[in-house]
Amino acid sequence: MACKLLCLLILVTFVSQGYGCDRSNLTLKQSKTGNLYTDVTEWEVRLTNPCPCDFKNVKLSCTGFKSVIPIDESVLSKSGSDCLLINGESVGYKSDYVFTYVWATSFNFTILDASSAC
Numbered sequence: 001m002a003c004k005l006l007c008l009l010i011l012v013t014f015v016s017q018g019y020g021c022d023r024s025n026l027t028l029k030q031s032k033t034g035n036l037y038t039d040v041t042e043w044e045v046r047l048t049n050p051c052p053c054d055f056k057n058v059k060l061s062c063t064g065f066k067s068v069i070p071i072d073e074s075v076l077s078k079s080g081s082d083c084l085l086i087n088g089e090s091v092g093y094k095s096d097y098v099f100t101y102v103w104a105t106s107f108n109f110t111i112l113d114a115s116s117a118c
Helices: 002-014
Strands: 026-038 040-049 053-059 078-079 083-084 095-102 111-118
Touching: 040 053
Parallel strands: none
Antiparallel strands: 026 040, 040 095, 053 083, 053 111, 078 083
16 A cells, blocks of 8 residues: 555656656647738637646648738748747746737647657
8 A cells, every 4th residue: 555655656746747748738729819900810829838847849730821911930930831839949837829820711730749848
């Protein structure tokens, strides 16, 4: 019994310190902002990091992505079919990173890669 408690305590300690955090912990959601630009919808993309570790070099799939209003490359830089968020800088613990774009429909971004910085 004491061994099971000790093992459980060690596991909880590792998880609470961020061990086991990976890109699957990040969430990516989109919603309409309610703003229109020449009758075209503005979309908000929100990346949330619930892990106690920072994540850097967050790459999204963005094949065919377009925006009526250009997005600053320091926010989202496109290279081929991948996009890098905030020049690879960190998204901190319990932080959201938000950017907007303008297009008639939402774009299906998915997280391709991210490095955990524990």
